Amino acid sequence: MTPLPEWLRPGFAPGAVKPRGRRGSLRPLRRGLATLEAVLGTLVSAGPDDRRDGFLRNADPRAKLLAGVALIVVATLLHGVAALGASLALALALAAAGRVRAVRIAAALGASLALTTLVMAPATLDVVTPGTPVLTLARPGGGSLGPFRLPATVAVTGAGLAVAARMILRTSACVTLALVLAATSRPQELLAGLRALGVPQAFVMVLTMTERYLAVLLRAAQELHLARLARTIGGIGFRREEAWAAAGIGAVFRRTRTLADNVTLAMIARGFTGEVRLLRPPRWRRREWLLVAAAALAAAALLAADRGLA
C-alpha cells in the first residue's frame, strides 16, 4: 500500500500562512439562494391546492387562459391610475373567487412590489421625470462634476410618483392575474390549454421542463455554493469570487444539460410523442363561455373607463 504523504499524517503542522480575513459575510447570499428556492417552489411548483374547491378551479383551463390573458393585455394598455387600481381590484377579486391563499398572494405581490419599486425609484426623481417637487432629497447646488453638470436640487416629483404608481399597479395586477391562473389550475392543465389554443409545441415543451426543473436547478446551484463554502477559509477576493461565480454557472449549465438529456430519454422511453395529454381532460361548457364573456366585458369596461377618465 502506498504510504501516506508526510503532510497527510496526524499532527503535521502546515507552513504558517495567515488566512485572509473574510470580507463581508456570505450568509446573506446563502440565505438569498435558500429564500429564492423557497419562493420559487411556492410560486412555481406548488400548483393548486386541490383541497380547495371553487368555480375557477373547476373551469376549463382554456377559458381561464383566454380570460386571464385578455385581462393582462388590457392591464398593460391602461394609463389612468384609477383604471389601473380597478384592474388590480378586479384581479384581487378573482383571486378571492378562486380561493387562492392570502399567503401566496402576499408572497407574489411582495416580491413584485419590491422589484418594481427598486426599478422605478429613479423615475420618481426630477432628474428623470420633471415636475412639481414633492420632496427634496438633496441640494447639489448646480455646478459641475468633471464633464457632468449637477442639478440644483434632487427631488421627488408628483409626475414621477404618478409614473411609478402606474407601473406598480400595472405589474401588481398582471402578477395577481397570472397567480390566479397558476393557483387555480394544475401546471399540466395550463400547458395542455396553451397547446389547445395553438401555442407551438416546442414552446410548451420548454415551459413544461422549466416548471418541473426550476426548483431542482436552484437546489443544484445551492449545493454547488455550499460545497464551495465548505472549502473556503477567509475571504478570497473579488476577482476569484467572480471566477468562482462564472465556473459555478458553467457547472450548473452542465448539470442542466445532463438532466435535460436524461429526462428527454426517460420521456421517450415511455412513448412520449411530443404532446401533453391529460388523464381527465376538461370540458368546455356554458360556464366557460360565461367566464370568457365576463372577462371580455370587464376588459372593455376598463378600457372605456380609462379612455373616459384620461
Place this chain on the structure above:
Amino acid sequence: MSGSAGAAVFTVADASFAYPAHAPCLDGVSFAVGRGERLALVGANGSGKSTLLHLLDGLYFPSSGSVSYLGRPLTEAALEAAPFGPRFRADVGFLFQNSDAQLFCPTVEDELAFGPLQMGWRQDDVERRIADTLALLEIGRLRARAPASLSAGEQKRVALASLLVLAPSVLLLDEPTGGLDPRSQSLLLEILDGLHGRGITLIAATHDLTLLPHIADRVLVLSEEHRLVADGTPGNVLADTSLLLAVNLIHAHAHRHGQLVHTHPHQHVVAHEHAHGDPAGHGHGDPRGGGEPEP
C-alpha cells in the same frame, strides 16, 4: 407483442457505440436474451453497462453492428413507425438510475398516467391500471404527492410503477438498488422477484456483486475496455476471482490484524466478514490471504 416461445427477445450482434467526440464505450458486443430470463450486466464504472441498456431500449443506436427486438432491428425509423414503435415502448420498460430524471410529472398519479396516455389508451382503462399498480406496489397513499417530495425508496417504487402500468414484458434496470437503504433495497428485490415470477424478462446493470444471486440467473461481464468478456451463472462469475480482478469488480486489499498486514482480493460483503477480534488474523476465512509482517 407476439414472439415465438423460447425465441430471443433481444439479439445484440457485434454492437459498438461511441458518444460523439468520445472514445468507444462499447466494442463489438454480441449476445442474446431469451424470454423470461433474469440477466445481469456487470462491469466497473464506465465499462458501458448503462449505454448497453440504452441501446436495448432504442434510446441510442449502435455505431456499428445491430440490436434486434423479437427479430426486428431497433432503428430510429422502426421506432417511429406504428404499430411497432408504440408497442415496443409499452413492452420494454426502462428504470433509470436517477429517479429525479425519470419522474417529471407534478404528481404520482400523473406519473403513472403519462405512459398509458401517450399510448392513447381509454381513460377508464388508464384509471383502472393506475389503481391496480398503486395497490400492487403498495403506494396508494402517495397518489396525490409530488414525486420530488418522496424518499429515494418511494421514488424508485413510483418509477417502477410508472413502467408496470404499461404491462411490459421486459424491464431494463439501471443500478436498481443504487442509493437505497437496506430496507428499500430488500423491498425492491422482493418486487422484482415477484415480477420475474409473472414471466417478465429482467435485465439489470449493476456493479454491486452482492445483488447478483438475487436478481440474475445469468451474468454478462463487461471489461474496462468495453468488451463482453464473460457469460455465465452468478455462481461461476463470482467464483472466478481472476476475472473479477481483471475487470476491476474486486480489488486486492491490505488488512491490518494486530501486528500483521496481509492482502487478499475483496469480493463482496460475505467474504468481507471475518474475525477482527483475532489479533493474529487467524479467523480469516479467505485461504488466499497470505500473512505478511508489517514493514
